[in-house]
Amino acid sequence: MKKGQVYEGIIEKVDFPNKGKIYLPEEDRQVTVKNGVPGQKVRFSVNKIRKGKAEGRLLEVLEPSPSEIPPACPHFGQCGGCTYQNLPYEEQLKLKETQVKAMMDEAVDGEYIWEGIAPSPRTEGYRNKMEFSFGDEYKDGPLALGMHKRGSFHDIVTVDECRIVDADYRKILSCTLEYARNTGLPYYHRMRHVGFFRHLLVRKAVKTQEILIDLVTTGNEEDWRMFRGEDWVEALRSLELEGKIAGILHTRNDSLADVVKDEGTEILYGQDYFYEELLGLRFQITPFSFFQTNSLGAEVLYEKAREYVGDTKDKVIFDLYSGTGTIAQILAPVARKVVGVEIVEEAVEAAKVNASLNGLANCTFWAGDVLKVIDELGEIPDLIVLDPPRDGVHPKALEKIIGFGVDRLVYIACKPTSLARDLEMLQGRGYKVERMGCVDLFPGTVHVETVCLMSRVRRKDTNHV
DSSP: OOTTOEEEEEEEEEETTTEEEEEETTTTEEEEEESOOTTOEEEEEEEEEETTEEEEEEEEEEEOOTTOOOOSOTTBTTBSSOSOTTSOHHHHHHHHHHHHHHHHHHHSOSOOEEEEEEOOSOSSSOOSEEEEEEEESSTTOOEEEEEEBTTOSSOEEOOTTOSSSOHHHHHHHHHHHHHHHHHTOOBOOTTTOOOSEEEEEEEEOTTTOEEEEEEEEOOOHHHHHHHOHHHHHHHHHTSOOSSEEEEEEEEEOOOSSSSOOOSOEEEEEEOSOEEEEETTEEEEEOTTSOOOSOHHHHHHHHHHHHHHHOOOTTOEEEEESOTTTHHHHHHGGGSSEEEEEESOHHHHHHHHHHHHHTTOOSEEEEESOHHHHGGGSOOOOSEEEEOOOTTOOOHHHHHHHHHTOOSEEEEEESSHHHHHHHHHHHHHTTEEEEEEEEEOOSTTSSOOEEEEEEEEOOOTTTSOO
């Protein structure tokens, strides 16, 4: 087998996340190929051979899987956002559950209760946040606004018929793209670091239907005057939307990284926040603060977390990586005190506002890195909830968390591979997995949330870990 060789084969299974496995009898070797589903016959080229492992790039689906259906989204296959829209939702759930359970069976020491996967209440139009990128669909092509093309760092697909958001997002995208094209101003080129348009951030609450729109550009004042922001605002406000625009913003970002970064935000219309409701509580959300992107699915997730937390009467709870304080405030009514820690200062301020809105006086929120702040909290927790970012918990922070010796620990993972890695240290330091299950917050994609309940193991003879 050599790099560049083309083969055909059937995808026998798909490991998390999106790793299709094809066995080639003529080579007596298994090859990993992304972006397929089990049962497809595909053609692929080998692009990496390393330490006996081979990886290939999908070129063509020769025969569909027996379980495949026509995808609802016309951008499917071009856009890199979704991978499983060509499977019935029930098959998507089975695939994700099989992937995560196999991973956890390998990571967990001893027996545990597997609780399966809970579906998302909505399978289309479920997202409450989208970050669209400006670019071109091909080199020197017309201005585009949407998602990165699958497998491409540069090319952008204008996803004006995207199915994981509702019609309001599509109208706002099309309106903004048309207006931007008419200005003649260029997009920000990620390699040359020149240009103006960078991203369009749209957030919309499911319960209140409030919409926040933020255009992210470089800080070039001359380009902004040419853009005429007031005319763009008027164009947006004239749209016939199901929701109500709460605010229209302009954020300046001159950083070299291809990320949405706030280097100064101006309110062009309305306000710089909106409200969402979860489980009877009200939350103020600002442009860049973390909030689960599937509001209805988040209610399912947090109900599961609350169930795992169990009895909280007269207990102090740490909510680490707390975002805008959703979990903290859901637990606060039945706890003595909840302490939240979050690195994004904007999210911490929103959490404080939200606690006040919901009449919760027993919540405190700290801004900073969990690794550094955890020593300054001045509290000893009775139980801990972890909801870290995709990369999981820093090993040094995890050491400190384990050092509190709480009897119960609930870990919410948006990337199960990070949970599987962190379980090694947790189990090695005296914790046992009791129960675990998944909640699908991301229909059509490879992603899934995993919730794990762990308890501290005590020796019967000494009553110590």
